[in-house]
Amino acid sequence: MNRMTTIGALAILGAAGQTALAQHHVYHARDLGTLAGPTHATAMNAAGAVTGFTTDAQAYHRAFVWDGTLDAFDPLQGDTLAIGYAIDAQGRVIGASFDLGETAIRSFREQGGSVVSLGTFTARGVSPAGNVVGYLRSTGIANTAVDHACRLDGGSLTDLGTLGGADSYAFATNTAGQIVGLSWLVGDQQTRATLWQGTPLQVRDLGTIGGTRSIAYAINDMNQITGGSQNGSGLWRAVRFDLDAAGVVLARVNLGALPTGSAVAPWSMARAINNSATTVGISSGKAFVQKGSGAMQDLATLVAPVSSMQLSGAWAVNDSGQIAASGYGPLGEERAILLTPCDADANRDGSLDVPDIFTFLSLWFANDAAADFDGNGTIAVPDIFAFLSLWFAGC
């Protein structure tokens, strides 16, 4: 059966029941491979290039970039370790170069195998255009060593300050230059997810969902920030902070947590969000994905075919819906994994072909939630077209 014949057959189908349902998602997993030891993903750009770090045969960390092939590169001269923390739209990796136990951490930008120092600070995030944020070691009260969120402006660092406490950390920035991270409050007993934005610079406390701690790990271009907050019981929950255009918090959305399967209370922490409000992170030891107003889902249950990799965390998501994750193989080896959405793989066999159409139709006629391809909570004809659109697009 060719694809046009399939469309003709589907055109005669009528509307089905109107039941509130959850969406159907499938991801195809790709192990990004290894050089000499474990690989751990940290970030990904819009094109699906992934960075992170790998451990070499001598037990030292090397930053890596994967853009179809896996390449690692050395730290700056004089250092023994390097981690890739972020990657911009041009595929340039931003990261930290350091020795364990040292206070002077240097940052680098890598492109094409050439590594250039950006100065003595920890670069943690980069905008699509290449603007870098992170944190620098400074001096606080009584000459204590403190960390302050910072932004790299040209060749100089701008101290972004704190919410009144001693320390702050910037973890991410977006196209508009808004910056998010963590700051300690006055008295240094509470932390807050923090937004730095505007000129002159404003520092905003994003609040919590009831506890004394929150943290922001990512910001998209749609006034949404994600990270975590302790709830009133002191348990971490992945949270999405919805803002207005001025950066005022409109809502703190508790994204929930995956069950632990034991008496242990569940927990979660979000690490990334894309412009479609897809959030990824870690919950109760599992990688999760959460879309829009939908429920948090265990990413491992969405991977097709069922993988032998045990997903341990999801670290980045781009606007194509690709997710950079980490997992462990059957022998315990840690691997960076790229998850690519392929919802049209209805029979979850890892390939896209005609049997997927029949599987979809079976689901559709059965009024199964998995047939809700337009995500409106009902099973109807538009779902057929939504499915076919994906199927013809190749995933």
Add this chain to the structure above:
Amino acid sequence: MAGSDSPSTRASHSRVTLSRWVRRACGAAAAGFGALMLAGALGGFAPPAPNDYVVFAWNDLGMHCMNEDFSEMMILPPYNTVRAQVIDRTHGSPEIVGSGVTVRYRIPSNTHSSDKTNFWQHAEALFGIALQPDIGLAGNGLSGVMVPHYNPVTLVRDFEAVGIPITPVDDAGREDPYPLATITVEQGGQIVAVTQTVVPVSWEISCNMCHVTPGITVATDILRKHDVLHGTQLEAHKPVNCSSCHSDPALGAPGQPGVSSMSAAMHGGHATRMGAAQNLVSECYACHPGVRTNCQRDVHSSRGMTCVSCHGGMAEVGNPARTPWVTEPRCADCHQAREPTFEFEQPGVLFRDATGHGGVKCITCHGSPHAIGPATTATDNLQAIRLQGHAGVINTCTTCHSTTPSDPFPHRGDDD
């Protein structure tokens, strides 16, 4: 440091210390009452002057190892202990503070753990208790209040936070086995002293250097070999808490009668099986952290000494007659000959608990074991540099004394 050289014996020194504590407590109570009356009259508390107090903090071991993965077996959980001594400088001569202040700890760069390790998923199977995520086995979290601690053997007071469940990954995702904790001392709602110390933690335990068998995990290889060698059935009962059979004073685990201690089993059992580690700087780094972490980072290491220089080889450490975590190297073993008039650790007391100089702990001035100053790691030197302007042992008298005492510092336990 300098101070008067009292002729009192160790026992009399202890009584002096204790009676002095009583006097101090009474004096403090009276002074506190007077202050309250004054505060009431004035409508508030007068904040203490800067430098009225000084606080020193340290980690008890200088490195705490933990497993990275707890799904199959556990040698050590996340469990780090920080202690501090607070010195009151307002009474002419420095006095150790045991109460009346609130001592807090926090680790600014590392505020959550439960998403960095699977310990909490398996804690119930390993220990029989369902811990709340981010709370450690002793009930402490990643920040909190250090509680007053009194050692009835040494009669010394300090403050402690036991079992902090920190991991070697900071909130930014960077491996950091040497995170800085900030310790603050508050009195009357005011911060009167602050310091910083390293809370060392590492999971660089490289079992995979040797325990590699195709088709099974490293942990399964270990458990299977144990089953073959000792007739156990560990592989069928994962996750396994090794200290449930092998006693481990580090965890307060009594073990099973007739079973060797964890230390004896690990060191003794592996002493003749270290071929894969022969090319390491120290073969100890095959299991203890490590090639990357380099946890032996103190002044001794910078002078060419290795783990073996103090601890002896694996067979010695694995001697079943040795009591792990108790039978440890003593400073006096080497330094007594060089400094015959000095006193070092009290009999039966380890460096980390030993005292001298009016109840000040040795570790307060010299730094944590394995990080005795000056250390090779910059973070471990920060406290000394901040307090006295240079790294190394705290030897600037005015760190605690208002003026430099005229009499020489004898480095004796009865020195006051």
